[in-house]
Amino acid sequence: MDNLTFGVSMVVVGMGGTLLTLWILSLLMLLLKRIFPYKEENEKNISG
């Protein structure tokens, strides 16, 4: 594979892949917050 093809592939797939992965993870974070919502009383019980 020549350097130009390699460079362009890395830039496109690398940047796109990182962005996509972090977007998926941010959606999962929102989902986790919905599944395990924050309740002040419960948190106090857990911490102490």
Place this chain on the structure above:
Amino acid sequence: MLDAIMSGLNGLVAGFIHLHWSNPVMILVGLILLYLGIKKGFEPLLLVPIGFGAILVNIPLAGLMDEEGFLRIIYDAGVMTEIFPLLIFVGIGAMTDFGPLLENPKIFMLGAAGQFGIFLTLALALALGFTKLEALSIGIIGACDGPTAIYVTSQYAPHLLGAVSVAAYSYMSLVPVFQPPIMRLLTTKEERMINMGTVKKSVSKTTKIVFPIVVTVIAGMIAPKGLPLLGTIMLGNLMKECGVVERLTKASENEIANVVTLLLGISIGATMDGRVFLKYQTLIILCLGLLAICLDTVCGVFFGKLMKVVTRGKINPLIGAAGISAYPMAARVVQREGQKYNRKNYLLMHAMGANTGGQVGSVIAAGVMLSVVNGLGIV
């Protein structure tokens, strides 16, 4: 008799006789690193052992990096096997609070934009004639994350390890110097004054415990080649958040991290033998590394501006600059810059969120890079 005395004396001056011109230069470089660490306080935990390692390895005939040399043994055992950066990551995970990121998950995207410099610099390194694997190792300086840079470089271009790791650690410590001018250049005064309000506590303990497990499984599936990095940082974080292995958490963030930092630092310094290190190529790598981290800041701020538009002015673009892995320096820089223009502006927790996003982002970017290279059949 006289011959024997002369031979004995020769033995005492042999070190001076075998001194190559590059050795005193590198001893000077080692002294500069010590000065930066001791006097200026730039990453002293790393620059002091690296600087001293550079001095040690440039003293002729000591053989510290020969096959039986003690620095070679440490280097082979910890750097070439990639164990040191991974152990450091367990400690980093144990020290990191992903709470601010979980409070506002959309700022996670800033942690991706803050890694774009890696790929742009990789392309530039290729254009300058570096081989593909060398370009990968140079680009990874843009992760602004020493252990990640060492992990990737020791796999693909171990001959560049000294230059890459010195660049990664030095530029990490210089974030407060070169980020503010870029941030001011790319934002308007009105943008810098945007108040994002306070971060409201809205994340449950269970979410914080489940988060590292979910990230490990999902991101590991997408970029399996980066799983050692991601898995260790998330293991450290899980231990911190679950709260039932306090001894392991404390050992990871203190004893283990300290011992490994010492051994890693001195091993990196040991790669700075003048005869190998002092090359035109090294200078180019140092310049490209600086460019990579500047590009990260530029891309992060531009992405922050884009998010400002999408959220109708709720995001201060300055926090985009914190989307790099230099934790918590980059977040502190954002807080300081924000307060210069609006005294009531407390961006720190928002910037911390972007900054921890940058930590995960740098590891994922490295994993994506390694997986893509594998997919392209380069290695």
